[in-house]
Amino acid sequence: MKLVLEIAYVHLVAKPKQTIVAMLGVTFGIGMFIALVGLMTGLNDFTEDVSMTSSPDIHIYNDITAERTSLLDEFNYAGFNVVHHQKPKNESAKLRNALQMVETIREDQRVYGAAPYIVSQVFYNYGPVQLNGQIFGVDILEESKLFDLQSKMKSGRMEELLSNQDGIIVGTGLARKLNAVPGDRVVITTPQGYTMSLKILGTFQMGLGALDNVRAYANIGTVQTILQENQTYITDINIKLKDRSLAKAMAADYQQMFSYKSEDWETANATFLTGVIIRNIITYAVSFTLLIVAGFGIYNILTMTIYNKMKDIAILKAMGFAGRDVRLIFLIQALVIGLIGSLAGLLIGFMLSVLISRAPFEGGDVVSLDHFPVNFDPLFYLIGIVFGVVTTTVAGLMPSRKAAVVDPIEIIRGQ
Amino acid sequence: MERVLHTYKITKYFYEPEKFKVLNEIDLTVYKGEFLSLVGKSGCGKSTLMYVLSTMDTDYEGELEIAGTRVTGKDQNFLAAFRNRHIGFVFQFHYLLPEFTALQNVMIPALKLGHYTREEVESRAYQKLETLGVKDQALKNASKLSGGQQQRVAIARALINDPDIIMGDEPTGNLDSHNSNIVFDILRELSQNFHQTIVAVTHDEEFARRTDRVVEMSDGRIIS
Numbered sequence A: 001m002k003l004v005l006e007i008a009y010v011h012l013v014a015k016p017k018q019t020i021v022a023m024l025g026v027t028f029g030i031g032m033f034i035a036l037v038g039l040m041t042g043l044n045d046f047t048e049d050v051s052m053t054s055s056p057d058i059h060i061y062n063d064i065t066a067e068r069t070s071l072l073d074e075f076n077y078a079g080f081n082v083v084h085h086q087k088p089k090n091e092s093a094k095l096r097n098a099l100q101m102v103e104t105i106r107e108d109q110r111v112y113g114a115a116p117y118i119v120s121q122v123f124y125n126y127g128p129v130q131l132n133g134q135i136f137g138v139d140i141l142e143e144s145k146l147f148d149l150q151s152k153m154k155s156g157r158m159e160e161l162l163s164n165q166d167g168i169i170v171g172t173g174l175a176r177k178l179n180a181v182p183g184d185r186v187v188i189t190t191p192q193g194y195t196m197s198l199k200i201l202g203t204f205q206m207g208l209g210a211l212d213n214v215r216a217y218a219n220i221g222t223v224q225t226i227l228q229e230n231q232t233y234i235t236d237i238n239i240k241l242k243d244r245s246l247a248k249a250m251a252a253d254y255q256q257m258f259s260y261k262s263e264d265w266e267t268a269n270a271t272f273l274t275g276v277i278i279r280n281i282i283t284y285a286v287s288f289t290l291l292i293v294a295g296f297g298i299y300n301i302l303t304m305t306i307y308n309k310m311k312d313i314a315i316l317k318a319m320g321f322a323g324r325d326v327r328l329i330f331l332i333q334a335l336v337i338g339l340i341g342s343l344a345g346l347l348i349g350f351m352l353s354v355l356i357s358r359a360p361f362e363g364g365d366v367v368s369l370d371h372f373p374v375n376f377d378p379l380f381y382l383i384g385i386v387f388g389v390v391t392t393t394v395a396g397l398m399p400s401r402k403a404a405v406v407d408p409i410e411i412i413r414g415q
Numbered sequence B: 001m002e003r004v005l006h007t008y009k010i011t012k013y014f015y016e017p018e019k020f021k022v023l024n025e026i027d028l029t030v031y032k033g034e035f036l037s038l039v040g041k042s043g044c045g046k047s048t049l050m051y052v053l054s055t056m057d058t059d060y061e062g063e064l065e066i067a068g069t070r071v072t073g074k075d076q077n078f079l080a081a082f083r084n085r086h087i088g089f090v091f092q093f094h095y096l097l098p099e100f101t102a103l104q105n106v107m108i109p110a111l112k113l114g115h116y117t118r119e120e121v122e123s124r125a126y127q128k129l130e131t132l133g134v135k136d137q138a139l140k141n142a143s144k145l146s147g148g149q150q151q152r153v154a155i156a157r158a159l160i161n162d163p164d165i166i167m168g169d170e171p172t173g174n175l176d177s178h179n180s181n182i183v184f185d186i187l188r189e190l191s192q193n194f195h196q197t198i199v200a201v202t203h204d205e206e207f208a209r210r211t212d213r214v215v216e217m218s219d220g221r222i223i224s
């Protein structure tokens, strides 16, 4: 065995250029894989993280736009009816007994927290300019428990909202657009025409432009006033679970139990999750292609080596090396090329990842980022090396087998 | 007398381009310490017979026995190990592994055999190289040696495992007369001084005349 290793070693170092070219193929493939997968999953994880922490596991609301049976169907139920461009009924989005629902939900052991809220569309008046946005009426402590608002506060104190019936906490993007700082007052107008002056108590940053540029939080009572609704008016309940994976099943249960629309995070974020899957597919497809190309390189070089070494193979066999010894000699060469090439690839990939993670990147209004998020999960490095070694071994298998069955007589007679 | 090699009615056919009998019921016995030369016209089947005797060619009829072992019908792995232990080869073209030194070339069959430690193998290899008069070339790359030197290293390699028999297919065929004489003298000495059994194909009458026994072939048969 040691002898076989030595012979393989001599073959490898006898043609250093050829060996290095073969290794570089693997190195390039694995390096790109690590860098690509690190960046892609880094971005995925980052966006998933911000959108998951800012979205509930289950969202219960009154879906008044849901398809309903038309009046015509109710009266002429046996007939064939066509109702063209049916519109929602003018019914309230209110959840009846919302607070009791919240109590029931909170009693469930699997639930981490449940926060009732209402939303009002508003225009923020900034001089002559009106900025579109939303004010969420929330129980600020429960909201913070669910979405960790406390840690997202950029200025002011969240708790001040409790003692201020005309206070709001606005997103950093919105504050910037309004050119406002805590202490300033801002006048809002609802589409229904109600106007109110509110005091900015603080700012928060979720990290998603879609939220930070339009959203503000106020007390439930404040928004009920803005909407001119009574104190029982609650339209939505957000729920966080201890185990997010239960969301789908529990959402279905709640829909059954309360007969209101109950949506889990997976359904709500379907397009986002599809994006994650597509990005993963692209990453693996590109890396796999690179490795296949590297594999062909190794196959070629080994085939060439074996062709050039026919005479040596014949001598070895004449001297008493069995086919399996010869196969091992060339398989070891493939393995060494694969192993060293992959290790170098991991190193290159790691260095590329570090470079990418240090590169300044302006997330703009979409996400609050100042550099690329890169994933350094050791699992990818493990996948990389296994992938690299397996590809090179497979690529080396065929030429090695060919070497094993070389008939020494043919070579010796051929001279 | 102890017999080292024995064949019984070895017959072999080639099927390309058409079926023909290249070896015809070859009966041959070689005794220990014998230096036997195999002669015959070009194309009469000498090389083909050597490949059968060497156990590398297994596609034949009849029986072959070497060093008391019937090798006919044994599998390739057995035969590889058997060659390593019992048979030494010298080819017409001085086949050395070009990327290894002369010393390494000689050591490889012994390391493969694994009967001795690396140190023992090395000192034995030096000994063999000395016997062949090429000790001073030991650390040179095989490809850097002259033809005569390479052939002597090849003989040293054939001797390293103390084989029961050395086989050569025109071992001097590719050397000038000076080097031919040197190699022949070495073989002669090995036979005389160490009772080394040798079977060598040659077309050199002078060479043949000075061996213990001459076997002549014609059209795949032994005729004398």
Ligand SMILES: Nc1ncnc2c1ncn2[C@@H]1O[C@H](COP(=O)(O)OP(=O)(O)O)[C@@H](O)[C@H]1O
Pocket: A413, B014, B015, B016, B017, B022, B040, B041, B042, B043, B044, B045, B046, B047, B048, B049
């Ligand atoms: N692989 C082969 N296939 C078919 N015919 C062969 C093959 N090898 C050798 N021959 C033929 O077999 C005969 C004997 O060849 P060989 O043993 O090399 O002769 P020698 O060594 O005595 O000159 C020749 O006629 C040669 O052409």
Ligand SMILES: [Mg+2]
Pocket: B046, B047, B048
């Ligand atoms: Mg011949």
